[in-house]
Amino acid sequence: MEIHQPAGVAESRPRLLLVGNPNVGKSVLFKNLTGRYVTVSNYPGTTVEVARASSTWDAGATEVVDTPGVNDLDQANEEGRATREMLARHPDALVVQVADAKNLRRALLLTLQLAERRRSSVLVLNMMDELEARGGRIDLEALSERLGVPVVTTIASEGRGTDDVIRALPTGSRLAVDQGLVAKLEDAYARNRARLEQVNELLQGVFALEQPTQPTFGVRLGFWAMHPVKGLGLLAAVMAGLFWLVGLVGAGTFVDLMEVGLFQQRLNPALLRVADAVLPFPHEHRIEELELTVEIPVSPVHAVPLGSSVREVEVPEYELTGPVVGWRRAARFGHDLLVGEYGLLTMALSYSLAIVLPIVATFFFCFSLLEDSGYLPRMAILVNRLFRAMGLNGKAVLPMVLGLGCATMATMTTRILDTRKERVVTTLLLALAVPCSAQLGVLMAMMTRLSLPAAALWIVLMVAVVFLVGWLTARVFGGGSSDLILEVPPMRRPQLANVTTKTMGRIRWYLVEVIPLFLLGTLLLFVLDRLALLDALARVGRPLVVGWLGLPAETAAAFLVGFLRRDFGAVYLLDATIGPNPALDEHQILVAMVTITLFMPCFATFLMIAREHGRKVVVAMTLFIFPFAFLVGGLIHRLAGWAGL
Amino acid sequence: MASPKVAWGAKGGFQLCPLCGFEFQTDDTLCRHGCPLRSHCGLIRCPGCGYEFADRPSGILGRIRSLIAPREAWEEEVCALVPLRTLRAGARAEVVSVRESRGDRRSTLAVYGLVPGAEIEVVQRTPAVVVRIGETELALDPAIADEILVREPPGDPKSPAP
Ligand SMILES: Nc1nc2c(ncn2[C@@H]2O[C@H](COP(=O)(O)OP(=O)(O)O)[C@@H](O)[C@H]2O)c(=O)[nH]1
Ligand SMILES: [Zn+2]
Numbered sequence: 181m182e183i184h185q186p187a188g189v190a191e192s193r194p195r196l197l198l199v200g201n202p203n204v205g206k207s208v209l210f211k212n213l214t215g216r217y218v219t220v221s222n223y224p225g226t227t228v229e230v231a232r233a234s235s236t237w238d239a240g241a242t243e244v245v246d247t248p249g250v251n252d253l254d255q256a257n258e259e260g261r262a263t264r265e266m267l268a269r270h271p272d273a274l275v276v277q278v279a280d281a282k283n284l285r286r287a288l289l290l291t292l293q294l295a296e297r298r299r300s301s302v303l304v305l306n307m308m309d310e311l312e313a314r315g316g317r318i319d320l321e322a323l324s325e326r327l328g329v330p331v332v333t334t335i336a337s338e339g340r341g342t343d344d345v346i347r348a349l350p351t352g353s354r355l356a357v358d359q360g361l362v363a364k365l366e367d368a369y370a371r372n373r374a375r376l377e378q379v380n381e382l383l384q385g386v387f388a389l390e391q392p393t394q395p396t397f398g399v400r401l402g403f404w405a406m407h408p409v410k411g412l413g414l415l416a417a418v419m420a421g422l423f424w425l426v427g428l429v430g431a432g433t434f435v436d437l438m439e440v441g442l443f444q445q446r447l448n449p450a451l452l453r454v455a456d457a458v459l460p461f462p463h464e465h466r467i468e469e470l471e472l473t474v475e476i477p478v479s480p481v482h483a484v485p486l487g488s489s490v491r492e493v494e495v496p497e498y499e500l501t502g503p504v505v506g507w508r509r510a511a512r513f514g515h516d517l518l519v520g521e522y523g524l525l526t527m528a529l530s531y532s533l534a535i536v537l538p539i540v541a542t543f544f545f546c547f548s549l550l551e552d553s554g555y556l557p558r559m560a561i562l563v564n565r566l567f568r569a570m571g572l573n574g575k576a577v578l579p580m581v582l583g584l585g586c587a588t589m590a591t592m593t594t595r596i597l598d599t600r601k602e603r604v605v606t607t608l609l610l611a612l613a614v615p616c617s618a619q620l621g622v623l624m625a626m627m628t629r630l631s632l633p634a635a636a637l638w639i640v641l642m643v644a645v646v647f648l649v650g651w652l653t654a655r656v657f658g659g660g661s662s663d664l665i666l667e668v669p670p671m672r673r674p675q676l677a678n679v680t681t682k683t684m685g686r687i688r689w690y691l692v693e694v695i696p697l698f699l700l701g702t703l704l705l706f707v708l709d710r711l712a713l714l715d716a717l718a719r720v721g722r723p724l725v726v727g728w729l730g731l732p733a734e735t736a737a738a739f740l741v742g743f744l745r746r747d748f749g750a751v752y753l754l755d756a757t758i759g760p761n762p763a764l765d766e767h768q769i770l771v772a773m774v775t776i777t778l779f780m781p782c783f784a785t786f787l788m789i790a791r792e793h794g795r796k797v798v799v800a801m802t803l804f805i806f807p808f809a810f811l812v813g814g815l816i817h818r819l820a821g822w823a824g825l
Numbered sequence: 826m827a828s829p830k831v832a833w834g835a836k837g838g839f840q841l842c843p844l845c846g847f848e849f850q851t852d853d854t855l856c857r858h859g860c861p862l863r864s865h866c867g868l869i870r871c872p873g874c875g876y877e878f879a880d881r882p883s884g885i886l887g888r889i890r891s892l893i894a895p896r897e898a899w900e901e902e903v904c905a906l907v908p909l910r911t912l913r914a915g916a917r918a919e920v921v922s923v924r925e926s927r928g929d930r931r932s933t934l935a936v937y938g939l940v941p942g943a944e945i946e947v948v949q950r951t952p953a954v955v956v957r958i959g960e961t962e963l964a965l966d967p968a969i970a971d972e973i974l975v976r977e978p979p980g981d982p983k984s985p986a987p
Contacts, residue, residue: 252936255930286937367932372936406955407950408951564966573966
């Protein structure tokens with residue numbers, strides 16, 4: 181009998197499709213098979229993107245494709261769609277189904293669906309260590325016979341069994357399970373129930389697993405983490421830890437090391453000297469005494485100093501020592517473009533690499549740690565109630581927390597939410613009020629200039645805006661929200677290798693995304709400064725910035741570059757707030773912080789929102805966000821002035 | 826004699842089987858045709874799956890009646906069916922029915938093994954209900970847990986090994 185298969189692209193070279201439930205170790209096996217690490221994630225649904233790489237065992241002759249974890253191939257969600265499409269596109273590819281050996285029941289449900297699609301496959305039972313630790317046993321021979329495909333066992337995290345998988349590949353065969361009954365059923369639910377019946381039959385006498393006798397530490401921690409009381413305590417501790425690491429160590433110590441220690445004390449003077457040698461014109465740079473203090477922060481205002489170093493170095497500002505004529509004019513232009521006050525090297529690179537990078541890297545490290553440990557779904561459970569009020573469910577906490585790292589990345593992750601309404605509301609909140617880590621770090625630094633009540637006001641205001649806007653949009657925006665159904669993976673000790681690769685992957689993504697925008701922003705400032713438009717801009721923005729917000733006219737430039745990147749704007753403001761004679765007083769810092777926080781995160785986010793939700797949504801959001809930011813900023817200016825803050 | 830069940834029962838004498846979700850008319854069942862007990866037995870057999878359940882009068886009148894009237898044996902059995910949400914943490918139970926509601930939720934739950942007949946253990950109740958089905962831990966909105974009817978095993982909460 182001929183088998184009808186959807187028309188696909190002709191196979192140019194053999195392909196393997198890795199398919200499996202979420203969280204079974206698929207990504208780790210993918211890495212073992214290809215030598216390449218993609219995402220190792222403990223949160224169901226973070227691997228929405230499909231990863232491909234070449235095999236290692238046959239010198240790259242085979243292409244290995246990792247698909248998002250799915251529980252049900254008929255599922256209507258993003259993961260289901262992506263995996264279905266991959267299967268349809270490669271009708272002849274061998275499927276390597278990865279299963280959690282402990283949870284064979286759910287794996288076989290997927291196996292049956294593959295059988296219905298008449299796929300050839302190899303079944304890999306991963307996490308055999310955990311099965312053995314639990315005293316479980318599987319009759320591999322019987323299982324293999326009943327399914328009609330080879331069955332291999334692995335411990336992917338230790339790299340064991342990979343060779344067996346490779347050896348089994350040529351013997352991969354079509355699943356031999358009778359699917360006549362299921363095929364006749366119309367309704368998805370009825371089909372799944374029929375499959376479950378069949379799974380029970382298949383597992384008869386093949387699989388045994390006892391209930392765990394005494395809970396391990398991981399199990400107990402996992403239980404606490406979602407407990408209504410202990411869980412909130414743990415959440416507070418996690419948040420405090422995150423704040424300490426990212427807000428104080430990352431944005432304080434690491435930034436100091438990079439910005440003062442590396443850039444201002446060493447790199448910038450060297451760059452200046454090179455620029456002066458290559459592009460000479462009569463000028464002399466100002467010499468400043470720069471002090472680097474390395475300290476371990478204990479609280480926002482206390483720190484344990486470790487040491488300090490003072491260096492007298494040249495800074496980009498200079499005075500002319502003679503007339504600049506002829507070709508020297510061009511030399512000066514190049515000099516300023518590269519190492520001037522708005523220089524591509526001195527400003528863009530030091531902003532992005534010395535200030536933003538350390539903060540973002542620390543955040544991504546923490547996030548990957550939380551992700552790998554299995555904590556994030558538990559966080560979703562804890563905040564579920566709260567998010568319900570905003571027409572969201574607890575799952576939305578993942579993009580929100582990731583948004584504390586990078587709003588663009590987080591906007592992409594809103595795909596894991598079930599309804600369009602949830603995706604749009606979450607995106608709006610991300611764009612409006614969730615500051616990304618770079619900005620948060622900068623804001624944190626600005627906050628040290630604020631009094632306690634003013635700082636508290638800023639925090640309360642941001643939280644209030646999130647909930648108020650969320651609550652309102654949930655009411656205004658039509659469409660359904662969904663109830664929480666979330667699998668809770670076991671808590672595991674995060675593996676350093678996984679955490680580092682995930683962190684590195686995110687940092688790389690971020691740098692590619694960010695550095696061009698910093699260069700662009702700096703270039704814009706440089707051009708405006710050159711054309712003497714910065715002053716003109718300050719004049720145009722005067723009514724808004726001075727009249728409405730009560731800020732000095734020069735800060736208009738901060739809001740202008742804030743359009744490009746919110747954190748760029750914030751860094752710019754930070755420059756104006758710290759230093760010997762700050763341009764902003766405490767009240768103005770508060771107003772500036774509020775306004776810049778509510779700004780659209782950055783141009784990249786803007787593009788991402790357009791990509792994910794369409795042009796109409798992005799226009800509506802922009803039209804809402806900018807006036808809203810200025811409105812709230814102005815109101816705070818008046819309110820706080822009246823309250824004496 | 827007009828049976829009070831039709832008057833009190835679900836609209837137009839329609840019944841929803843709590844086990845399989847099959848919807849049928851009371852008059853179509855064997856209970857109305859040839860059952861010697863007729864209206865005295867108080868149970869209705871679902872023509873779909875054969876499950877027998879109580880045709881309990883609903884509404885205020887019914888509630889008042891059930892308050893006054895002594896419980897009969899069959900009522901005891903039916904009362905053993907409770908929404909999942911009411912179970913305490915640590916309780917084990919057998920899922921009896923998952924109510925059909927919006928979208929493909931029943932099917933989603935089925936994928937995790939949460940189907941009638943499954944043995945479950947309640948891990949916690951708030952802020953979300955977390956149940957363990959075999960090796961799977963699943964967090965559910967309380968609203969969903971309300972729609973799942975379970976039967977607690979009689980006596981001590983010890984369930985047979987799967
Ligand atoms: N104990 C144990 N853990 C594993 C094994 N394979 C993977 N893991 C861990 O299981 C978690 C989920 O793995 P991952 O590859 O992200 O699963 P995926 O969602 O299927 O891609 C990670 O923390 C891995 O370190 C294994 O064989 N044994
Ligand atoms: Zn110079």
